[in-house]
Amino acid sequence: MSDLVRRAEEWSAQDPDPETRAELWRILAAGDTDALRDRFGARLEFGTAGLRGELGAGPNRMNRVTVMRAAAGLAARLGPGRHVVIGYDARYNSDVFARDSAAVLTGAGLRVSLMAERWPTPVLAFAVRHLDADAGIMVTASHNPPRDNGYKVYWGDGAQIVPPLDAEISAAIDAAGPVDRLPLGDRWETLSDAAIIEPYLAALAGLPLGDARDLKVVYTPMHGVGGELLLRAFRAAGFAEPEPVAAQFAPDPEFPTVSFPNPEEPGAMDLALAQAAASGADLVIANDPDADRCAVGVPLPGGGYRMxxxxxxxxxxxxxxxxxxxxxxxxxxxxxxxxxxxxxxxxxxxxxxxxxxxxxxxxxxxxxxxxxxxxxxxxxxxxxxxxxxxxxxDGIGAALAVAALAAQAKRDGRTLLDLLDDQARAYGLHATAQLSVRVADLSLITGAMARLRSAPPDRLGGRDVLAADDLSAGVAGLPPTDGLRYRLDGDARVVVRPSGTEPKLKCYLEVVVPVTANPGEARERATRDLAALKADLAAVLEL
Missing domain, CATH: 3.40.120.10 (Alpha-D-Glucose-1,6-Bisphosphate, subunit A, domain 3)
Structure with missing residues (x-):
């Protein structure tokens, strides 16, 4: 306990945030060992996904100290004179973390361009290359729960960092001293709409969008930052402005209408689908809160919609x-x-x-x-x-492309479902599904992966396992990663891997069913095959 108390007191002494200091004082006054151990017994690891975690005090939380240390590590890795672009979304403290990063970086002698508004992640990725910057920072936790935030780092190529850069930046973060001793600057460039949004929209206008534009779209940004920009992108491309889901349109870090702000989660799309049914929309489009993902819903021939x-x-x-x-x-x-x-x-x-x-x-x-x-x-x-x-x-660019595809199909008297049937006939029906297991204890995932490596299954879903690839050894020229891939007879596949951003073990299943006449019959068979695979895999995982 004494070591935890010492670390908490040292942390509090350097923390510029009165809220997280008060949080620590309450914990210390209560003598809450479990709360201290949760915050100081581990730390958020900086990796290829940057940082992501729950807001709060201590090294195992997202807070101003954690962010300032990350910025100091990035500054040390880059060196003075380099140019960094910073963006942020509408989550709690995103704007604060962005300004803290700008202060640390400029204090270390770097040039900083800070977004003027809460703009989507793809805008930041675009800006890095457009401005010929050396790196970029995006403060976002994408579609994580409301109490999370995160810190993604991009390199000069406009892509997220990969090894060994993550390890190099992590080592520099570890070497950073107390943040109250860091020199802080206050002079940085503020990126206006004209400086970055207009060039971004002009770049999207160069996508292959065809000339069909007759389409009615219902759209939700899922309480995130994509709303105004997506509407503007559609107008600029010549589409009618999508009909927004009003209750989910304004950015709101509480995400009040959804239990989990991810279009893939059950119930997240209910409002948008109900509005589409009421208005007779041709298409439903959703972005996640930082607008880098795009979800699509379509009307069914017999009524209703499906994602x-x-x-x-x-x-x-x-x-x-x-x-x-x-x-x-x-x-x-x-x-x-x-x-x-x-x-x-x-x-x-x-x-x-x-x-x-x-x-x-x-x-x-x-x-x-x-x-x-x-x-x-x-x-x-x-x-x-x-x-x-x-x-x-890029959930904005993808939404435009999906709309262009759907408008072309509509002009031809067809739908996206018809195009899916065409692909099934041409290439076989490729049906996929997921089995995800969320755990409270990450050691359960480690144990499950160890069991699978020591005793790989011989059969799954009534199919022989023809090959088991351990992706940690590197397969087919891919870098090593913690994952397993099983190739099954009958052109089926299973991949098992721990999530990189959530406490989940994720399993990805695919079966390919030939289509001889009716794609609907092939889909029914595929549904049965995937259910059998899921059942067997769940039993093997023992979670």
């Missing part, structure tokens, strides 16, 4: 971009947990395809000539023959 999976949208957009680009050596890419459909589309159309580790930091580094990349968790980056405007997930 498309990330893989369904990924395949549709992939084929759309390939059809509307012409560079001889263009490349499309997807992560190893995404559907194998994109690779088959690329092969059929004579386009290069790459498979990468999970995360856009890897996807956008797949190779030169990239025109499209996606991951199943609703992340897409859409480009043209000129390349990618944003080297990260």
């Amino acid at each position: 498309l999976t990330g893989d369904e949208v990924g395949g549709l957009l992939g084929e759309y971009v390939i059809e509307r680009t012409s560079a001889a050596d263009r490349l499309v890419a997807a992560s190893i947990v995404s559907s194998s459909l994109l690779g088959k589309i690329a092969k059929a159309r004579g386009v290069r395809h790459a498979e990468t580790l999970t995360g856009f930091k890897w996807i956008v580094k797949a190779g030169d000539g990239m025109v499209y990349g996606y991951e199943e968790a609703l992340g897409y980056t859409v480009g043209s023959d000129a390349g990618l405007p944003v080297r990260d997930k």
Whole structure:
């Protein structure tokens, strides 16, 4: 206890935030050992996803001390004279963390451009390259719970950092002294709308959007920062302005209408789908709170709506971009947990395809000539023959591309569901699903992965396991990562990996069913096959 008390007192002495200082004083006065151990028994680790965690006092929380130390580490790694762009979303303390970072960086002799407003993550990623900066910081926790915040670092290529940069910055953070001794600056550039939003929208205007524009869209930004910018992007591209879900349109860090601000979570899309049904919308589009992801809902022939999976949208957009680009050596890419459909589309159309580790930091580094990349968790980056405007997930650009695709289909008397059937007939029905297990104790995930490595399953879902790849050893030229991949007979696949941002073990399942006549029958079979895979995998995990 005495060591925890000492560390808490030292932390409080340097903390510039009266709220987190008061939090520590209350804990110390109460003699709450468990609360101290929770805050000081570990620390948030800086990795390729930067920092992400619950707001509060201590090194195991997101707070002003944690953020200022991170900024000091980044400044040390970059060196004086370098240029850093900083963006932030509407979460609690995002603007404070952004200004603290600017103060530390300018105090260390770096040049800083700070966004004037709460703008989406893809705007920050775009700005790094547009302004020829050396690095970027985005203060956001994406679609995490309301009490979380985070700190993402981008390098000069406009992509999130990858090893060994993360380890180098982490070591520099560890070497940073108390934050109350850091020199702080107060002179930085404020990026106006004209300086960055207008160039961003101009870059999106260069996407392959065709000329069909007759489309009625219902849209929700999920209480995040994408709303005004998405409406503006649609107007600039010549679409009618989407009909917003009013209760979810204004940025609100409490996310009051959803239990979890992620379009993939049950119930999160209920308001948008109900509004679409009432207004007869052709399409439902949602962004997550920092607008780097894009979710899509479509009307069903018999009434009602359904959300498309990330893989369904990924395949549709992939084929759309390939059809509307012409560079001889263009490349499309997807992560190893995404559907194998994109690779088959690329092969059929004579386009290069790459498979990468999970995360856009890897996807956008797949190779030169990239025109499209996606991951199943609703992340897409859409480009043209000129390349990618944003080297990260871009929920605004993806929304425009989806709208263009849907408008073209509508003009042809068809729907996105019809296009999915076309793909199923051409390449086989690629059906995917997830099994995610959230845990309170991360050691349960470590134990499950160890059990799978020591005793891999022979059969899953009634299928023989033909090959078991341990991704920690590096497979097919991919960097090592903590994951396992099982290839099953009948063209099926399972990937198991710990989440990089949440206390979850995530399993990604895919079955491919040939379509002889009716895609609906193939979907029914695929649903049964995926259910069998899930049941067997849940039993094997023992969680």
